Amino acid sequence: MTEMTLKIKQKFSHKFKQGQPLIFKEAIANLDSLKEEGTIVSLEDERGGFLGRGYYGRQNKGYGWMLTQKQKEQIDQEFFERKFAKAWSKRKSFFNNPDTTAFRLVNGEGDGLGGLTIDYFDGFLLLNWYSEGIYCFKDEVIEALERTVDFKGIYEKKRFNTGGKYIDDDDFVTGERGEFPLIIKENGIQFAVYLNEGAMVGVFLDQRDVRRKIRNHYSEGKTVLNTFSYTGAFSVAAALGGARETTSVDLANRSYEKTVEQFAINGIDYEAQKIVVQDVFDYFNYAVKKGLSFDTVVLDPPSFARSKKKTFSAEKDYKDLLKQSIAITEKDGVIVASTNAGKVPMARFKGFIDQAFKETGHKYAILEEFTLPHDFAVDPKFPQGNYLKVVFVRKR
Structure with missing residues (x-):
């Protein structure tokens, strides 16, 4: 591997001295010198002081990562x-x-x-x-x-x-x-995964603790709505927890057969559950028209999604999505509000919840919160890496 010196602007050098791992664009003084991804970079402040060693690699978060602050440690x-x-x-x-x-x-x-x-x-x-x-x-x-x-x-x-x-x-x-x-x-629940079929494998491991909580404490005798359901993992957990009925809603055509598969390998009669292939926003409107309501609503949208009719961004639209969820949640029911939007910190996410309930004229109580499970290690110097926020909210 080739190696070069990357100059860090003096006003940002303290961040890297403290262990900031992300090499972000605004911090780089000699940006034009970066040519080939994979180049090992020795980070120095503008006075020549060693800050760390890492690599140049473009991704949505920045221009690479610092991997060591030990001057003699090689990346091999x-x-x-x-x-x-x-x-x-x-x-x-x-x-x-x-x-x-x-x-x-x-x-x-x-x-x-x-x-x-x-x-x-x-x-x-x-x-x-x-x-x-x-x-x-x-x-x-x-x-x-x-x-x-x-x-x-x-x-x-x-x-x-x-x-x-x-x-x-x-x-x-x-x-x-x-x-x-x-x-x-996963905590005794079985899931079918495919490591050889496209970008996603069939289950998101970061929601393991949340699924266990839903199964053990928020399912027995309940009607459970799982929106943006993907392969129905939350629905499987709820059914195994004794839910009276689960409804899984996702726009993707593949979600139906994938959800059937997840129910089947856990010995659950999928025909006793509801699996709906539909835009979640359209389903909310349908549920209101039909007078449907649920004891537990799982709201775990992607941070960004686009359908033929609508573009959804968690940063801009999560509050309105919550308002639609509140409308079809039973009194004393629970909304499991979740986002993996890294740019939305927990405090702001709770702000969405507060605004949504105030604007719909309902009171609420936060029951419990979850972030990433402990195998998803987070660098304390990079707290934005703890992207998952989950809040269990009771509608009063």
Whole structure:
């Protein structure tokens, strides 16, 4: 790997001295010198003081990541071996838990490796590369994993092409090829995952604690509406928790068969549940017209989504989405409000909740809150990496 010096403007140098991992555009004094992604960069302040070492890699968050503040530490295979061994050690409890066989092994900057996440699915690893820069270290990363982590096979997802679309080529990397669907467990719940089918695999691991809470405390005897339901994971959790009925709503045509599959592998009669392929915003209008209401409403939209009729942004539109949810939530019912929008901090998210209830003339009580589970490690110097916000709200 080539290496160059990256000058950090003096007014930002203190952030990197304190351990700020993201190399952001505004901090770079010699921006024009960055040419080839994957270049190792030695960060210096404008007086020549060493700040750290990392790599140049463009992604939506910035221009690369600082990986070490040790001046003599090289970014090579041994570096990755040390990082993976530490990550493995931190997650020993997961490897010894037969009821949960899928979790995050490496969470980007939270484990000192900005731009790369690694998920563990019952012996198989899934690598997510978020820039061409970190992908340049693929050989070193694979070799380091082979030396430090016990796995059956490795798959990958490249998420860095400029069009914002998933690069769909052969996802298999090395080791044993999996047989799909691969059935994993999460707190005893079974989920079918596909590591070889496009950008998403079938379940979002960061919502594990929320699904357990819904199953154990917010489902028994309840009617549960799961909006933006994807493959119905929240609905499965609710059904296993004794829900009287679940309704899963998602615009994607594939959501129906994927949700049927998730119910089936858990021994749940999917015909006793409702699975609706429809724009969620249209479904809200339909529910109001038909006088439908629910005891528990799960509201977990993507941070940005576009349909033929509407564009949704969590930053701009979540409050209005909540107002529509309030309208079809029973008195004393619960809304599970969730967002993965990194630009929306928890305080602002709670502001959306407060505004929505005030504007609809209802009182509310916040019951509990969730952020990322502990396998999704967060760097305290980069709190925006803790992107998940979930608030259980009771409608009074």
